[in-house]
Amino acid sequence: MTRKKAYHHGNLRQALIDAAFELIEERGVPALTLREVARRAGVSHAAPKRHFADRSALVAALAEHGFRGLAAHVESVRASRQPRDSAERLRALGVAYIEYAIAHPAHLRVMFSPEVADKTRYPELQRAADAVHDMLHGGIEKAQREGLVRRGDPNALAFAAWSMVHGCATLLIDGQARRTPVRTLIESAVRTLHDGLEPGAAVSAARTGRRAGR
Amino acid sequence: MTRKKAYHHGNLRQALIDAAFELIEERGVPALTLREVARRAGVSHAAPKRHFADRSALVAALAEHGFRGLAAHVESVRASRQPRDSAERLRALGVAYIEYAIAHPAHLRVMFSPEVADKTRYPELQRAADAVHDMLHGGIEKAQREGLVRRGDPNALAFAAWSMVHGCATLLIDGQARRTPVRTLIESAVRTLHDGLEPGAAVSAARTGRRAGR
DNA sequence: ACCTGAACACCGTTCAAGT
DNA sequence: ACCTGAACACCGTTCAAGT
DSSP: OOHHHHHHTSOHHHHHHHHHHHHHHHHOGGGOOHHHHHHHHTSOTTGGGGTOSSHHHHHHHHHHHHHHHHHHHHHHHHHHHOOSSHHHHHHHHHHHHHHHHHHOHHHHHHHTOGGGOOGGGOHHHHHHHHHHHHHHHHHHHHHHHTTSSOOSOHHHHHHHHHHHHHHHHHHHHTTOOOSSOHHHHHHHHHHHHHHOSSTHHHHHHHOSSOSSOO | OOHHHHHHTSOHHHHHHHHHHHHHHHHOGGGOOHHHHHHHHTSOTTGGGGTOSSHHHHHHHHHHHHHHHHHHHHHHHHHHHOOSSHHHHHHHHHHHHHHHHHHOHHHHHHHTOGGGSOGGGOHHHHHHHHHHHHHHHHHHHHHHHTTSSOOSOHHHHHHHHHHHHHHHHHHHHTTOOOSSOHHHHHHHHHHHHHHOSSTHHHHHHHOSSOSSOO
C-alpha cells in the first residue's frame, strides 16, 4: 500500500529485484530487460546503474537470491519434517530442491542461467551457491558415516545426487513431464537415486539392516 | 572453399544454421542474434525472414538439429561399442548423451533453451525430441523384459534415467565440476543411476544373476 | 548520494521495392 | 522466389546535468 512511495527514495535495489522476479514469472527470462524493470519500479531507465553495473549483475543478484531462498527452504523442511536418519534426511533435501524449483521456476532458471555460469565474477553468488552445495556434500558424508550411503569419493557421490535432483527439477519446470503425474515422476527420481535402476536394489531397499556398511 | 559463393544463391537456410552454431560456440547463446547471423552468412539482415519467421524459429531449427545429432551419436555408439546386454546398452546410451553434450555444448543449450520449451509450436522439433525420448523409453522396457531393470512404470523409470543423465550433462557444461575430474563425475552419475546411493547395491551389482526379475 | 534525460550503437520486425 | 534498404520501436550503456 504505502510501498510505492517508499520505492522512489528508499530501497530501490530491492524494488528492482522484486520487479525482475515478477517480470520473469509473467513473461519468462528472455523478457527480462533493465528498462522494463526500471519502468515497473517507477524510475528512469538509467537509475538501475547505481545498483547494478549491468544486466549480468542484476541476473547475478537474482540468482543469489534464488540460492539463499533454496537454502532457507531446505532448512525449513529439515526443521518441520524431522527426518529420522541421515538417509531420510538426504532424501528430504532432494525433494525440497525439486519442490522449490516447482514453486519458484523463475528463481531456478536464473540460478542456472548461462549469463552467470561463471560465478568467479560474483563472489556473493559463489558463496550462496556453495552453501547449497555444502549442505548436499555434508549430507552425503554424514550418511556415509552411518553406513546408509555406499563408500566412495563424497564429491563424486554428491555430484551424482545433484545431477539427479537438478535434472529432475529442470525437466519438470520446462514442462517435459509427459502422460505421468508430476508426483510420480519426482518419487521415481528420488527413489532411483537411492535404489538405482537394477532389480536387486528393490530387495535391499526392503531390508532394514545394512550389508556393506563401514 | 567454394562454399562461400554457393551460400549467396543456394542453401542459405543451412548457411544460417551453420553460422548460428559458430556464433553460439564463440560467444554463447545470449550473443545469438539474427542480424549477426545474417552478417556472417553474407546476406542482408532481413534475408533470414524467408527461412525463419522469427528468432524463435531459428532457435527451434537449431534445437531440432541438436536432437537429430544426439540421436545419430547414440546410434553410432551403439553400432561401434556393441553392448553385450540391455543394461550395458542403456548405460552406453547415458554415456553417449553426456559425451554429446560435452562435445557440443552449444547444441545442448539450445535444445533446452526456454525459448523453445513449448515444442507444440514446432512439430519437427517435437518429433526430433520424441525420437530421443523413445530410444530411452525403449531401452528401459527392453532391459525390464530381460530382468536387468526393476519393474515399474517405464515412463517413470525413463524420466529418472533422463533426469540423471540430463542433470549431469548440464551441470558439466555449465562448469559446475569442482576439484574432481570430469571422467570420475560421469562414472559416478552413471553408476549411481544403476546402483543407487545405498550401500547394499554395491553387493548386488557384483552378483552375476538376478534376484527379483520377472 | 542518487536519479534524470539525451545520445549512441545495437537489435527484431515490417514492408515496399528490386532482381 | 528470393533478397535488399529504409523505417520503426525497442534495448543496453554512457554521461553530462540536475537535486
